[in-house]
Structures are given as structure tokens and as C-alpha cells.
Amino acid sequence: MREVIGACPRDCPDGCSWIVTVDGGDAVKLRGNPDHPFTAGGLCKKVNPWLEFARDPARILEPLRRTGPKGSGTFEPVTWDQALGDIAARLIEMRDHHGGEAIWPFTGTGNVGYIQGAGMPAGARLMNALGASDHSISICSISGHCGLQYTQGRASGMDPEEIRHAGTVLLWGSNTLVTNQHLWPYVQQARQAGAAVVTVDPVGTRTARRSDVHLQLTPGTDGALALTLCRLVRDEGAVDHDWITEHTEGYDEFSAMLDSWPLERGAEVCGLHPTEISRVAEQIIASPPLAIKLGQGMQRHAHGAAAARTVSCLAGVTGAFQRRGGGLVYSTAPVYDLDLAAARLPSLRPGPVRTLAMTNLVRELDGADPPVRALIVSGANPVVSNPDSDGVRRVLAREDLFTVAIEIFPTPTTAFADYVLPSAMQHEQAELNNSFSHHYLHWNAPAVEPAGSALSHTEIYRRLARALAVHDPRFHEPVFQATEEEYARALLGSPALRNAGVTLQRLQASGWMRLPDPPPIDRFSFVNGRAARDGLGRLPEWQGTKETTREGGYLLIANGSEWHVNTVFAQTEVTASRTSTPPVYVSSLDARRDGLTDRSPVTVSNDRGCFEAELRIDDQIARPGVASTTKGWPAQLVNRTVREEDSDAGHGAVYHDNRVRITAR
Numbered sequence: 218m219r220e221v222i223g224a225c226p227r228d229c230p231d232g233c234s235w236i237v238t239v240d241g242g243d244a245v246k247l248r249g250n251p252d253h254p255f256t257a258g259g260l261c262k263k264v265n266p267w268l269e270f271a272r273d274p275a276r277i278l279e280p281l282r283r284t285g286p287k288g289s290g291t292f293e294p295v296t297w298d299q300a301l302g303d304i305a306a307r308l309i310e311m312r313d314h315h316g317g318e319a320i321w322p323f324t325g326t327g328n329v330g331y332i333q334g335a336g337m338p339a340g341a342r343l344m345n346a347l348g349a350s351d352h353s354i355s356i357c358s359i360s361g362h363c364g365l366q367y368t369q370g371r372a373s374g375m376d377p378e379e380i381r382h383a384g385t386v387l388l389w390g391s392n393t394l395v396t397n398q399h400l401w402p403y404v405q406q407a408r409q410a411g412a413a414v415v416t417v418d419p420v421g422t423r424t425a426r427r428s429d430v431h432l433q434l435t436p437g438t439d440g441a442l443a444l445t446l447c448r449l450v451r452d453e454g455a456v457d458h459d460w461i462t463e464h465t466e467g468y469d470e471f472s473a474m475l476d477s478w479p480l481e482r483g484a485e486v487c488g489l490h491p492t493e494i495s496r497v498a499e500q501i502i503a504s505p506p507l508a509i510k511l512g513q514g515m516q517r518h519a520h521g522a523a524a525a526r527t528v529s530c531l532a533g534v535t536g537a538f539q540r541r542g543g544g545l546v547y548s549t550a551p552v553y554d555l556d557l558a559a560a561r562l563p564s565l566r567p568g569p570v571r572t573l574a575m576t577n578l579v580r581e582l583d584g585a586d587p588p589v590r591a592l593i594v595s596g597a598n599p600v601v602s603n604p605d606s607d608g609v610r611r612v613l614a615r616e617d618l619f620t621v622a623i624e625i626f627p628t629p630t631t632a633f634a635d636y637v638l639p640s641a642m643q644h645e646q647a648e649l650n651n652s653f654s655h656h657y658l659h660w661n662a663p664a665v666e667p668a669g670s671a672l673s674h675t676e677i678y679r680r681l682a683r684a685l686a687v688h689d690p691r692f693h694e695p696v697f698q699a700t701e702e703e704y705a706r707a708l709l710g711s712p713a714l715r716n717a718g719v720t721l722q723r724l725q726a727s728g729w730m731r732l733p734d735p736p737p738i739d740r741f742s743f744v745n746g747r748a749a750r751d752g753l754g755r756l757p758e759w760q761g762t763k764e765t766t767r768e769g770g771y772l773l774i775a776n777g778s779e780w781h782v783n784t785v786f787a788q789t790e791v792t793a794s795r796t797s798t799p800p801v802y803v804s805s806l807d808a809r810r811d812g813l814t815d816r817s818p819v820t821v822s823n824d825r826g827c828f829e830a831e832l833r834i835d836d837q838i839a840r841p842g843v844a845s846t847t848k849g850w851p852a853q854l855v856n857r858t859v860r861e862e863d864s865d866a867g868h869g870a871v872y873h874d875n876r877v878r879i880t881a882r
Contacts (some may be wrong), residue, residue, distance in 0.1 A: 218238060218239065218240050218245075219238075219239050220236050220237070220238050220239070221236070221237045221239060221644075221662050221663075221664035222234065222235075222236055222250060222660075222661075222662060222727075222728030223235050223236070223237055223643065223644060223648075223659075223660075223661035223662055223664065223728070224643075224648070224650040224659035224660075224661045224728070224729070225260070225264055225643070225650075226328040226329055226330050226333075226334055226643045226648060226650055226661070227263070227264060227328075227329070227782045227785060228326040228327070228329050228357070228782060228783060228785075229261075229263075229396065229397075229653075229782055230396065230397045230400070230548070230652065230653035230654035231255075231256060231261075231397060231398065231399045231400075231652065231654055231655075232256070232650055232651060232652025232653070232654065232655065232657070232659065233249060233250075233253070233256040233259070233260055233261075233264070233399070234249070234250035234252075234253035234256050234657075234659060234728060234729055235247055235248065235249055235250055235260060236248055236249075236250050237644050237664035237665075239664050239665060242665055242666065243665065244268055244271070244644055244664050244665045245268075246268070247260070247265070247267050247268050247644070248260070250728065253657070253728075253729060254657065254731070255378070255399055255652075255654075255655040255657060256399050256655075257399070257402075259398070259399060261398055262779070262780070263779075263780060263781065263782050263786075264782075266786075266789075266791045266792075267642075267643075267644070268644075269789070269790075269791045270642075270786050270789050270791065271642050271644070271645075271668060272668075273626070273789040273790055273791070274790070275626050275627060275788055275789065275790070276625060276626060276639075276668065276669075277624055277625060277626060277627065277631075277637060277639040277640075277671070278639055278668055278669025278670055278671060279294045279295075279639060279669060279670045280294065280295050280296065280297055280299070280300040280636065280637070280638050280639065280670070281293065281294060281295070281636065281637040282294075282295045282299075282300065282303075282635070282636055283634065283635045283636070287613065287614045287615075287616070287632075287633045288610065288613070288614055288632050288633050289632065290627060290631070290632035292637060297670065297672075297680065298684075300636050300638065301677075301680050301681050301684040302684050302687075303636070304621055304636060304681065304684070305681060305684035305685045305687065305688065306688065307591065307619050308320060308347060308591060308685065309685065309688040309689060311590050311591050311619070312347055312348065315587060315588070315590055316348065316587055317347045317348025317349050317350075317567070317570070318348065318349065318350045318570060318571055318587055319350075319587055319588065319589060319590040319591060320344065320347055320348075320349035320350065320589075320590070320591040320593070321349065321350045321352065321573055321581070321589045321591065321592050321593070322340055322341075322344045322349055322350075322352050322593045322595075323352060323575060323578070323592050323593060323594045323595070323597055323599070324337055324340070324352055324354065324575075324595050324596055324597065325354070325356070325575065325594075325595070325596040325597025325598070325599075325602070326354065326356075326357060326596060326597075326783075327595075327596030327597060327598070327783075327785050328596050328643065328648075329650070329651070330643075330648040330649060330650050330661070331555060331557075331560070331648075331649040331650070331651070331704075331705075331708055332647065332648050332649050332674075332675060332701055332704050332705060332708075333641075333646055333647075333648050333673055333674040333675060334596055334648065334674075335354055335596060336557065336560070336561075336708075337595065337674055338557075338560035338561045338562075338699075338704050338707070338708075339674060339675040339677075339678035339679065339697075339699070339704065340593070340595065340674060340678050341560075341561035341562070342561060342562050342565060342678075342696055342697060342699075343678050343681060343682055343685070343692070343697060344593075345561065345562060345563055345564075345565040345566045346565040346566075346567075346691060346692065346697075347685075348566060348567045348568070348570060349570070350570055350571050350572065350573045350589070351570050351571065351572040351573070352572070352573060352575065353572050353573065353574040353575065353867075353868060354575055355574040355575055355576045355577075355867055355868040355869055355870070356575050356576050356602065356603070356869075356870055357513060358513045358516070358547075358548060358869075359866070359867035359868070359869045360516040360517070360521030360522040360525065360864040360865065360866050360867050360869030361511065361513060361515075361516035361521060361522070361525040361547050361548075362547070362548070362867065363522040363525075363866035363867045363869075364516065364521070364522035364523060364524065364525035364526035364527075364529075364753075364866065365525050365526065365529055365545075365547055367522075367526050367742060367745040367747065367748040367753070367757075368526050368529045368530060368533065368741060368742055368743070368745070368757070369529050369532075369533070369538070369545065369738045369741055370738065370740065371551045371735070371738075372546070372547040372548040372549075372550065372551055373546060373547075373548060373549045373550065373551045373552050373735055374529075374532070374538065374544045374545045374546050374547070374738050375508065375538070375543070375544030375545065375546045375738075376546070376549075376656060376734060377400055377403065377510065377546050377549065377654050377655060378403055378655065378656075379508070379541060379542050379544075380400070380403045380404060380407055380508045380510065380542065381403045381404075381406035381407050381410070381542065382407070382410075382506075382541045382542025383407045383412050383506055383507065383508035383542040383543060384407075384411070384412050384504035384505045384506055384507070384542070385412055385413055385415065385500050385501050385504045385505070385506075385507050385508070386404050386407050386408070386412055386413070386414045386415065386508050386510070387415050387417065387501075387507060387508065387509045387510070387531075388404070388414065388415070388416045388417070388418075388424060388428065388510050388512070389416075389417045389418075389439070389509055389510065389511050389512065389515060389528055390417065390418060390439065390511060390512035390513070390514040390515030390516075391416075391418075391424065391510050391511065391512030391514075392418070392420075392422040392423065392424045392425075392512070392514075392776060392777055393424045393510065394422075394423045394424045394427060395422065395423055395424065395777055395778075395779050396512075396777040397510075397512075397654055399654065399655075400510065400654055401424075407508070407542070408429075411504070412504065413429045413430065413500050413504060414427075414428045414429050414430075415428060415429065415430040415431075415432065415497055415500065416428040416430070416431050416432070417432045417434060417439065417442065417515075418431070418432075418433065418434075418514075419433060419434055419435065419436045419772075419774055419840065419843050419845075420433075420774050420776055420802075420838060420839070420843070420845045421433060421835075421837040421838040421839070421840075422776065422838075423779075426837060430493075430496070430497060430500070432487075432489060432493055432494070432497060433489075433840045434487040434488060434489055435486075435487055435488035435765065435772070435840075435842070435843070436518070436765060436772045436774055436843060436873050436874075437518045437519075437520075437524075437761065437762055437764075437765035437772075437873065437874060438486050438487040438488070438759070438761075438765070439515045439524040439527070439528060440520065440523055440524045440527040440528070440757065440758075440759035440760075441478070441482075441483055441486040441487055441759040442483060442487045442489075442494065443524075443527040443528045443530060443531050444474075444475060444478040444483065444527060444530075444757075444758075444759060445478050445479075445480060445482070445483025445484070445487070445494055446483075446494065446497065446498050446501065446531055447471075447475055447478075447530055447531055447534050448475040448476075448478045448479065448480070448483070449480060449494070449495060449498035450498060450501065450502060450531070450534050450535060451472060451475055451534065453498070453499075453502055455501075455502040455535065456534050456535070456536075457534070457535055457536025457539075459536070460536030460538075460539055461534070461536070464538075464539070464739050464740060464741055465533060465740070465741040465742070465743060466740075466741075466742050466743065466744065467742060467743035467744030467745075467756075468534075468743050470743065470744050470755075470756065471530065471743035471744060471756060471757075474756050474758065480494060480495060486759070486761075488840070488842075501531075501535065505535060505537070505540065505543065506535070506537045506540035506541070506542050506543025506544075507531065507532060507535050507537040507543055508537070508542055508543055508544060508545075508546075509528065509529075509531065509532055509537075509544070509545040509546070510545075510546060511525060511528060511529075511545060511546070511547040514774070514776055514777075514873065515528075516864070516869065517864075517869065517870060517871060517872040517873045517874075518762060518765075518864065518871055518873055518874050519762040519763075519764075519862070519864055519865060519871050519874050520759070520760050520762065520864070520865050521864045521865065521866075521869050521871075522753060522864060522865045522866035522867065522869070523753055523754070523757055523758070523759070523760070523865055524759075525547065526748070526753070526757045527757040527759065528545070529545050529741075530743060530757060532544055532545040533741045533743060538737060538738040538739075538741070539737070544737075544738060548653040548654075549651075549652060549653055549654060549655060549656060550651065550653055551735070552656050552732055552734075552735055553651040553658060553732065554711050554713040554714060554732075555649075555708040555709065555711055555714070556707060556708055556709070556710045556711040556714075557708070559707040559708070559710050560704050560707040560708045562696060565696070573585065573589070574863075574868035575597070575599070575603070576603065576604065576861065576863070576868050576869065576870045577861065577863070577868060578599055578603050578609055578612065578861075579603075579604075579605050579608035579609055579611075579612050579861050580861060582612035582613075582615065582618065583612060589618070590617060590618060590619060591618070591619045591620075591621075592613075592618060592619070592620045592621070593620075593621045593623075594620065594621065594622045594623070594624075594630060594634070595622075595623040595624075595640075595674060596623075597630070598628045598629065598630045598783075598784045598851075599613075599630055600613065600628070600629035600630045600632075600633070600854075601628070601629055601630070601784045601851055601854060601856065602783055602784060602856070603856060603861070603870075604856055604859040604860060604861040604862070604870050604871070604872065605825065605826075605856065605857075605859060605860060605861040606826065606854045606856045606857040606859075607825075607826050607857050608861060610629075610633070613630070613633035614633060619635055620633055620634045620635050620636075621634060621635065621636045621637075621638065622634035622636070622637050622638070623637075623638045623640050623674060623677060624637055624638070624639070624640055625639070625640050625642060625671075626786070626788045626789065627788060628784065628788065628851065629851060629854075638672075638677060639669060639670060639671040639672070640671055640672070640673075640674065640677075641667035641668075641671045641672055641673040641674075641676075642667070642668075642671075643661060644661075644663070644664045644665060645663055645664070645665055645666065645667040645668065645671070645673070646661075646663050646667070646673040646674075646675075646701075647660075647661065647662060647663050647673075647701035647702070647705075648660075648661040648701075649661070649704075649705050649708060649709075649724075656731055656732045656734065657729045657730065657731050657732070658719065658724065658729060658730050658731075658732055659724075659728060659729045660705075660721070660724035660725050660728055660729070662725065662728075673701075675699075675700075675701055675704070678697070679697065679698050682697035682698065702721060705721050705724075706721050709721055709724075713733065714732070716733075717732065717733045719732065743756070743757075744756055751866065752865070753865055753866065762871075762874050763874075764874040764875060764876045765874065765876075767876055769876075770823075770876050770877055770878045770879075771803065771807065771842060771843060771844035771876065771877050771878070771879060772842060772843050772844070772873075772875065772876055773801075773821065773843075773844050773845070773846065773855075773858065773873075773875045773876070773877045774843065774844070774845045774846075774873055775845070775846050775847065775848040775855050775872060775873075776845060776846075776847060776848070777847065777848065777849075778847035778848060778849045778850075779847075780792060780795055780796050780849070781796075781847070781848070781849025781850065782849070783848065783849050784849050784850075784851050787849055787850065787851040788851055796850070797831075798818075798829075798830065798831040799828075799829075799830045799831070799846060799847070799850040799852075799853040799855075800830060800831050800832075800833045800846060800847070801819065801821055801830040801831070801832060801833065801844050801845070801846045801879065802833045802834075802835050802838040802839040802844065802845045802846070803832065803833075803834060803839050803844050803879065804834070804835075804836050804839045804840060804841045804843075805834050805836050806836075806841045807839070807841055807842065807844075808832070808834045811879060811880075812881065813832050813834070813879065813881060814832065814834075814881075815832060815833065815834045816831060816832065816833070817831070817832050817881060817882075818830075818831060818832075818881070818882040819831070819832045819879050819880060819881055819882060820879070820880050820882050821844070821846075821855075821858065821877050821878070821879050822858065822877060822878050822880070823858050823875070823876060823877045823878060825857065825858050825859070825860055826854075826857030826858050827857060827858065828853050828854050828855055828857055828858065829853075829882065830846060830853065832879070832881075844877065844879060856872070858875055858877050859871070859872050859875050860874075860875075862874075
């Protein structure tokens with residue numbers, strides 16, 4: 218037997234290090250790596266059955282070609298040569314007759330790795346050479362990143378491990394125990410040292426119930442709450458004026474705006490009692506430094522960037538960034554200063570190309586000019602995960618749209634593909650992985666060969682390049698046959714990583730390396746001219762949305778599930794055995810008003826679409842006027858009720874700007 222160090226590739230902040238035990242040529246055990254400084258031997262229950270997932274009878278193990286109507290999911294097996302030969306011929310024909318921009322490489326975060334996953338340099342090189350449209354992964358967290366660039370400059374404002382030194386921990390829109398569980402020990406260390414833990418969330422999550430204080434605000438009012446807290450801090454004389462003078466700009470203008478946010482207004486907008494807000498302000502003032510962990514859920518609104526920007530101002534007025542244990546962290550992704558250009562080679566493009574946002578799939582497939590005629594889907598399940606599920610199914614059913622899906626299991630999206638190509642899984646391939654919650658870079662060594670005829674994404678694109686070379690000799694160039702190690706060395710070639718001594722050899726020897734800490738936040742902008750030019754306003758003011766300000770029905774929140782990482786592995790036997798009918802939670806007050814009974818079947822609907830669920834009445838989880846469910850259920854299609862509309866920055870999705878009706882079935 219031998220043990221192989223790797224890392225979880227799922228779209229989760231923790232980026233866990235793991236160990237695969239191999240007996241002969243078989244992976245027989247998977248466990249968390251106890252030597253890793255952050256993840257410390259733990260894996261979550263979503264990932265523990267990984268090797269069972271790999272053996273699931275539904276796994277796709279050979280290339281498939283469509284034989285029935287689009288959406289029917291009827292296929293026949295073909296060889297790799299047949300599939301890639303036909304795909305190559307179709308792509309060349311489209312490029313030559315319609316231009317390369319007619320091809321859209323639609324990459325998601327089913328794997329967030331830099332080599333096989335969302336970074337995928339092999340596919341990027343080939344698509345760049347074809348002149349394909351560029352792809353923006355805008356579906357998850359982009360609005361928050363954009364908003365924080367206006368204030369603190371980046372999303373990685375503080376090292377999450379430093380939260381242990383905080384005096385007050387503010388978990389804002391973060392269900393840490395469920396979706397970021399390896400951060401919780403650092404929160405607990407702060408609490409054991411006397412810190413209070415405050416959760417801001419419209420839903421009574423596990424994390425909220427384990428916190429000292431839960432501010433269960435109305436969805437979409439995060440910015441209003443932040444401004445009200447800033448006003449209270451200012452009025453109590455707790456602003457750090459030395460920090461303000463030396464490190465910020467625009468505070469006086471921001472302070473003048475706070476005059477319009479008295480406690481009473483903030484409480485009314487947020488649906489909270491004034492004393493709830495004032496007590497949190499008192500805690501922040503009495504027990505510095507303030508550490509804010511900002512989650513992704515709160516920025517999935519029409520004004521998501523503005524909300525993140527405004528919440529960061531609370532760290533700004535208190536001077537939290539200058540104290541150990543203080544500041545704000547949204548994502549540590551900016552710490553991973555890899556040389557993406559060296560790996561992806563944008564210089565291969567024949568000229569300027571357009572960028573298409575994944576959250577605009579329906580709009581672009583309906584009306585892009587020039588039209589999209591080929592869609593290469595990898596690591597994504599847009600029928601379930603994108604807004605406007607019905608619209609997605611409609612546009613994917615276009616007969617003139619050539620669709621290739623690279624997948625592990627059949628999904629509602631693969632049902633619309635012309636070809637489905639079987640993908641290797643993480644323990645069967647080499648990968649370079651980051652985290653959104655720590656500063657460690659991981660090397661995932663392949664433990665076993667891919668099952669069946671499955672291939673890594675890099676090998677698929679190496680073979681596709683050879684098939685393309687039959688039609689265009691340019692694809693004979695060595696850049697399209699790079700190995701995983703060559704891609705890794707290109708990614709690790711940035712000056713910052715070279716100066717820190719981060720090399721592939723050292724990564725392979727240990728499985729991980731800690732990256733250099735970024736410089737502390739020493740400039741903070743309460744006002745921002747670029748934000749004004751971008752349409753967000755010079756000041757981070759709060760605005761309501763057309764969904765949150767309407768009357769009647771329920772505001773629906775679809776938060777992270779304890780059993781699903783989005784829809785990855787949702788189709789497997791082991792996941793299905795642990796889950797049943799998707800739930801939707803409401804308060805007892807709303808249930809009585811609408812004649813709904815606990816554990817009864819209901820329809821959740823609006824003028825965009827509907828889905829079915831089982832009603833759960835729980836006053837801890839649901840506040841009046843708000844319904845909550847969890848995402849990731851493949852048959853639920855909660856996003857049938859969500860409109861395809863851009864947020865205020867980055868083409869972010871507006872999943873939580875969603876008003877619905879709930880009726881008994």
C-alpha cells in the first residue's frame with residue numbers, strides 16, 4: 218500500500234488537503250491530511266464518500282454521442298477518436314464560416330483547480346488559438362470582489378487564521394459551520410479568549426444558532442445595516458481618527474451621509490428591533506478589534522457590490538485593519554498570485570475577442586452578435602445552477618447549437634449535449650489547487666488511473682489539438698501538448714512566487730506550501746470616483762430592489778446545503794440515499810396566514826417559474842416574510858424562479874432578489 222497526498226477540488230472555501238490510500242492500482246481509502254496546518258485532518262460529509270462517488274454506477278466512463286432529441290438524454294457510445302474527430306471538424310467549420318467568436322468555452326467551478334478546473338490552461342490555449350469568445354466566471358462571488366476593490370482594494374483583507382485574535386467576530390452572510398467549517402475552530406478560539414460571535418443572516422442557519430447574537434435581517438438590506446452600525450460607532454465617539462487621517466480618503470463625506478441613517482431608519486429597513494442593532498454596535502465598540510468574515514450569499518442581490526463595499530466601511534471606521542485579529546476577509550483568492558497568462562497564453566489569439574458572462578447564458582444564446590453556435594461546457598451544470606432554468610433549457614434546445622459537455626455524471630445539462638466526454642476525477646489526475654479561506658497552495662498528485670475511458674481535461678485537449686491539426690497545422694505546435702507539470706511551472710513562474718521560493722518540486726514533496734502574506738490594508742476609500750464612473754455612486758449608499766421592496770409573498774433565500782456542493786455528485790446513489798424531498802422553510806406566522814401545514818407538499822412559484830418542495834415550519838430558521846431552501850438538488854430547479862439579470866458589478870447573479878408564492882399542492 219502507498220499513500221498519495223492531494224487536495225479537494227470542490228467549490229468550497231476550505232480547500233482541504235487529503236490523503237488517498239492505494240492498494241495495487243485501486244484507491245481504497247480517503248481521509249483528511251492531519252498534518253495540514255489549516256484543514257488539520259478533517260473532511261466534510263459532502264466529500265467523505267468521494268471514492269464511493271467514483272464507483273457510482275451512473276458515472277460516465279466512455280464518450281457518448283446524442284441519438285435522440287435535445288434534452289432527451291439518449292446517447293450511444295463512441296470511441297474517443299470518433300468523438301474528437303467530429304468535434305474538431307465542427308469547430309473548424311464554425312471558425313471558418315462564422316468566426317471563432319461563435320465558439321463559447323463555458324467553464325464552471327465544478328473543479329476550481331488551476332490546471333484541470335476553472336483555470337484550465339489547456340482548454341484556454343486551444344480556444345485562444347481558435348479565436349473563441351472569452352468566458353467570464355461570474356456566477357458566484359464576483360460582485361463582492363468588485364465592491365471591495367472600491368474600498369479596501371482586494372477581497373483578502375486579513376488572514377482568516379488571525380480571527381482567533383479578534384475581540385468581536387462578525388460572520389456576515391457566512392454559514393461557517395456548513396460551508397467553511399475549518400474556519401470555525403479559529404472563531405471558537407476567539408470566543409474562548411472572550412470574543413463575542415455575531416452572525417448577520419436572513420436565515421437561522423446552524424452558524425447563527427451557535428452564535429452569541431443573530432441579526433436576522435430582511436434579505437437585501439445588508440448595506441442599510443452596515444451604514445446604521447457605522448453611524449452608531451461614529452455617534453459613540455468610537456471612530457479611529459488616527460487611522461482615518463493616515464490611511465483613508467473621503468471619511469468626512471461618508472460621515473455626512475451617515476446623518477441620514479439614524480438607528481430608527483436602519484431598524485425599519487432591516488426589519489430588526491432598534492435594540493438588536495444598538496447592542497451589536499456596543500459590542501463592536503467595547504471589544505475591538507473587529508473581524509468580519511463576509512460570505513458570498515449577501516452579495517447575490519441587484520446591489521451586491523454596493524453591499525460588500527458598505528460592510529467593509531465598518532472595518533474602516535473602527536480602524537480594524539491596523540490591529541492584529543482585525544479587518545475584513547471575503548476571499549483569500551487574491552493571495553494566489555499565479556501567472557495565469559503564462560499558462561493560458563492569450564497571445565495565441567488572432568485578435569481581440571469578446572467576453573461572454575456565464576450568468577448571461579440565455580441572453581447571449583438568444584441574441585449575441587455574432588451568434589454563439591458552439592458551447593463547450595466543462596465543470597458546469599447551467600440548467601440547474603444558472604438563473605432562469607426554463608430559459609436555459611430553451612436555449613440549449615436550439616438545433617443549430619453544437620454542445621459538448623465534459624462531465625463525470627449525467628446531469629440535466631448533459632441531456633442537451635451532442636457529445637458527452639467522460640472526465641477524470643481529482644484523485645485520478647494532477648492538479649494545482651488554491652483556497653478561498655487560507656494561504657496554502659496545494660499539489661494534488663494522481664493516485665490511480667482514471668476509471669474506464671475517462672480522461673483528464675488536459676489529456677482531452679491534447680487529443681483535441683491533434684484532431685484539429687488534421688484541418689489546421691497550427692495545432693501541431695508543442696504549446697498544445699504541454700504536460701500537467703509544464704502548466705504548473707508556468708503558473709508558478711510569477712515574480713511573487715519565485716521570490717518566495719515556491720516551486721513545483723517543493724510542492725510535490727510536501728503537498729502544500731504556505732504563500733507569502735499580502736501587505737496589510739493601508740489605504741481605504743470611503744468615496745471612490747471610479748465607482749461613480751462605473752455607476753455605483755461615489756458613496757456606498759444603500760438602495761432597495763424591485764423584489765425586496767414589493768409587498769406580499771415571500772423573499773426566497775437558497776443557501777448552501779449540508780449535503781451538496783452546488784450540484785456536484787447530487788446524482789449519485791450515496792447522495793440520493795441521504796437526501797429526500799427538497800425542503801422550504803417558513804415561519805409559523807406565515808404558515809397560519811397561508812394555510813400551510815408542516816411536512817406537506819407545496820409549490821413555490823412566481824411569474825418566472827415554479828418548483829416543488831416539502832414545507833417545513835421552523836421559527837428558528839425562517840423569519841416572517843422570508844422562505845429559505847437549500848441549493849444543489851438536481852430535480853428541484855429552484856432557479857426556475859430566479860430572473861437572469863446582472864447585479865451592479867461584474868455581471869453577478871441576483872439569486873436572492875427573488876419574491877415567490879407558496880401554495881399547497
